[in-house]
Every structure is written in structure tokens, then in C-alpha cells.
Amino acid sequence: MSELTGKLDELRGRFDAALTAASDDRALEEARIAYLGRSGEVTLLRRSIGQLPAGERPGAGKIINDVVEAMEAALEEARTRLQLRAFDEDLAQRIDVTFPSVAPMRGSIHPIRRVLEDICTFFERHGFAVVVGPEIEPDYYNFDALNIPPEHPAREGFDSFYITDTLLLRPHTSPMQVRTMQQHRPPVAIIAPGRCYRRDAVDARHSFMFHQCEGLLVGEQVHFGHLKGMLTGMCRALFGPDQSVRFRPSYFPFTEPSAEVDTTCPTCHNIGGPCRMCGGSGWIELGGAGMVHPNVLHEMNYDPDVYSGWAFGFGLERMAIVRYDIDDIRRFFENDPDFLAQFA
Ligand code: PHE
Numbered sequence: 264m265s266e267l268t269g270k271l272d273e274l275r276g277r278f279d280a281a282l283t284a285a286s287d288d289r290a291l292e293e294a295r296i297a298y299l300g301r302s303g304e305v306t307l308l309r310r311s312i313g314q315l316p317a318g319e320r321p322g323a324g325k326i327i328n329d330v331v332e333a334m335e336a337a338l339e340e341a342r343t344r345l346q347l348r349a350f351d352e353d354l355a356q357r358i359d360v361t362f363p364s365v366a367p368m369r370g371s372i373h374p375i376r377r378v379l380e381d382i383c384t385f386f387e388r389h390g391f392a393v394v395v396g397p398e399i400e401p402d403y404y405n406f407d408a409l410n411i412p413p414e415h416p417a418r419e420g421f422d423s424f425y426i427t428d429t430l431l432l433r434p435h436t437s438p439m440q441v442r443t444m445q446q447h448r449p450p451v452a453i454i455a456p457g458r459c460y461r462r463d464a465v466d467a468r469h470s471f472m473f474h475q476c477e478g479l480l481v482g483e484q485v486h487f488g489h490l491k492g493m494l495t496g497m498c499r500a501l502f503g504p505d506q507s508v509r510f511r512p513s514y515f516p517f518t519e520p521s522a523e524v525d526t527t528c529p530t531c532h533n534i535g536g537p538c539r540m541c542g543g544s545g546w547i548e549l550g551g552a553g554m555v556h557p558n559v560l561h562e563m564n565y566d567p568d569v570y571s572g573w574a575f576g577f578g579l580e581r582m583a584i585v586r587y588d589i590d591d592i593r594r595f596f597e598n599d600p601d602f603l604a605q606f607a
Contacts, residue, residue, distance in 0.1 A: 267308070267315065267323055271330045274304055278334055282341040291341055292303040298326050298334065305331055309470070368600070369581075371607035374583045375474055375595055378501065379456050382476055385500040389493065391452045396439045398458055402429050404438035409517040410558045416420040417516050423460045432460035435576055436477035437517060440555070443479060444563035449570050450482030456579065467591045474579035479566065481555060481572030487520075490552060494524060498549075502586060509546065518553025518574060525549065529585060540585060550577035 281294040298304050305327065312323045345496050373382075383393050411417050425436040439455035455477040463469040480489065491508060497519050498506035506529065510522035527533040528541035535545050552575035557567035587606070589595075594602050 374606045378583045386454045400433045400438045408441040436475040440479045441555045452480045454478045478575045485571045498526040519556045521553035
């Protein structure tokens with residue numbers, strides 16, 4: 264029997280070498296015919312079974328069959344290997360990996376976001392915390408706690424989109440004053456940026472949704488001069504080193520005294536004459552501000568005889584329009600890549 268297995272081993276070795284050497288289907292087919300074909304080497308071996316000693320003959324057929332099975336499997340494997348190699352070569356020819364790719368679209372920071380982050384950076388440097396709150400607020404936070412009782416005419420201007428009789432989309436970020444003072448004892452120093460909603464008809468300057476940034480400082484001996492100093496610093500950080508601010512008397516139920524805040528027009532530098540941005544006035548209005556009303560402090564259990572504070576609420580779209588010379592507020596919300604790419 265060992266003579267037969269020896270021959271098979273030797274034959275198998277040569278067969279495997281032929282498969283490894285084969286570089287195409289034809290070479291494989293030639294190897295198949297030479298070894299496994301009708302008059303191939305294995306067939307010749309089978310024919311020689313008759314010459315084996317009588318005792319070995321019955322097992323010989325099975326031994327040969329096992330080897331043939333293994334050879335056929337090896338042949339199949341070699342075929343697959345060649346196919347894959349051909350596929351790779353084909354692909355390499357058809358795909359030019361050195362060809363320049365299509366550049367992916369790169370996102371950029373939205374101009375509103377830029378303004379917002381610069382404001383946050385400025386105030387954080389001065390020890391203020393950035394807080395964000397819900398866009399849907401009960402009327403207590405929007406009005407009552409801010410010294411605007413139910414029948415107060417000031418509600419008119421702030422009335423927004425009501426979700427229930429008492430829940431509405433916030434028309435300003437001032438509810439964050441209330442939330443902050445409810446949760447912390449003085450001193451508090453926060454800014455609160457976020458989306459606000461009002462029933463405004465949409466045009467180049469108005470949007471039913473817009474962004475505000477609220478600021479609040481309450482402590483002992485906080486006064487109006489601190490407010491002016493901080494707002495001047497903020498305007499210089501945003502618009503340039505020559506900015507100044509002015510206050511015009513105004514009215515808000517939650518501040519006393521109250522003011523509208525203007526900064527010098529960064530487009531015409533307050534020189535006057537015809538200016539598209541400020542209409543020739545030399546000033547740009549940023550929003551409202553004032554000293555926190557004693558009634559509000561009282562409602563928050565802050566003793567108005569001990570503590571005082573200021574607050575402001577500015578429109579971020581306004582600031583971005585002035586900073587980047589943008590003609591229409593709607594551009595901020597249209598998601599036009601050409602518009603946005605200018606701020607990359
Ligand atoms: N909440 C006011 C508005 O939206 C702005 C404001 C904030 C005024 C804080 C005074 C103090 O018009």
C-alpha cells in the first residue's frame with residue numbers, strides 16, 4: 264500500500280505546483296486534463312490497481328478517491344484566486360486613483376452663531392455664565408414675574424404664539440432672568456442667548472422667529488455705569504475698537520429706568536450723511552436695557568434695598584446684519600450655501 268500512497272503524494276505535489284504556477288484559466292485546464300482527465304495520471308494509477316497484491320486492492324480505490332476529491336477542491340480554489348486577481352487588475356485599469364476627487368462641501372459657522380459666540384466669549388471673560396432655557400414658557404415667566412400683570416398693555420407687544428391659554432413660545436429671552444434668579448441667590452451674572460418668537464409679518468427687517476441675547480447682573484451696588492461699561496466693551500469686541508454706545512430713555516415694565524441702546528454705526532462711523540445702514544443717523548439700535556425693577560427683585564425674594572442689577576436684551580440678527588452688511592434678515596434662514604459660504 265505504501266507504494267501507492269507514495270506515488271499519490273508525489274503526484275499531488277506536482278499537481279499543486281502546477282496550480283500555483285498557473286497564471287490563467289487555460290493553464291488550470293491543462294493541469295486538470297493532465298492529472299484528472301480521462302487519460303490523466305490519476306486514471307493511469309487507477310488502472311494499475313489490478314497489479315497490486317490482492318490484499319491491498321479493496322482499499323486502494325478509496326485512497327485514490329480521497330486524493331482526487333482534495334485535488335478537485337484545490338483546483339476550484341485556484342480558479343477563484345485567478346478570478347479575483349483578474350477583477351482587481353480590471354478595476355485598477357478602469358479607476359484612476361490619481362484622478363482629483365470632487366471636493367466635499369465644507370460647512371461653515373452661521374453668521375448668527377458667530378455673533379453669539381463672540382458675545383459669549385466677551386462676557387465669559389468677565390465672569391458671566393452662559394445659560395439656555397426653554398423656548399416654550401408659561402406666561403408667569405414671560406410676563407407676570409417680569410412685572411407685566413395680565414391686563415397690562417405691554418403684553419400686547421410681546422404677545423406671541425400661544426400653545427395653551429397659559430403656555431406660549433417666548434417672545435423674548437427675559438424669562439431667563441426669572442429662571443436664573445429663582446435658582447440662585449445673588450450675585451448672579453449670566454447671559455442667555457436663544458430663539459424667540461413674535462407675531463410679526465415677515466419682511467426684510469422682521470421675522471416671526473429671531474434670536475436674542477439676554478444679559479443679567481445682580482449684586483450689591485451694581486449700577487448703570489457697569490451696564491454702560493460692559494455694553495461698550497461688547498460693542499468694541501464685536502464691531503471694532505472705536506465703538507461707543509448711547510442710551511435713549513425708554514420703557515420696559517421689568518426695568519427702571521429703562522433705555523434703548525444704540526451703538527455708533529460701524530458702516531459710516533457716525534460721520535453722518537447718507538448711510539444705507541443707519542439711514543444717516545449715525546447710530547444703530549441694538550435693543551433694550553435698564554436697571555432691574557424692584558418689583559422683579561422682590562418677586563424673586565431678592566431684597567431690593569440690598570441688591571440692584573441691570574439687564575439687557577439684544578437682537579442677534581440685528582447685530583449680524585450690521586456686522587456683515589447684510590441686506591435682508593430672511594437670508595439667515597434660507598440656508599443658501601452661497602450666502603453661508605461667505606462666512607467660512
Ligand atoms: N425683553 C426686552 C425686549 O425683548 C428687552 C429687554 C431686556 C429690556 C432686558 C430691558 C431689559 O424688547
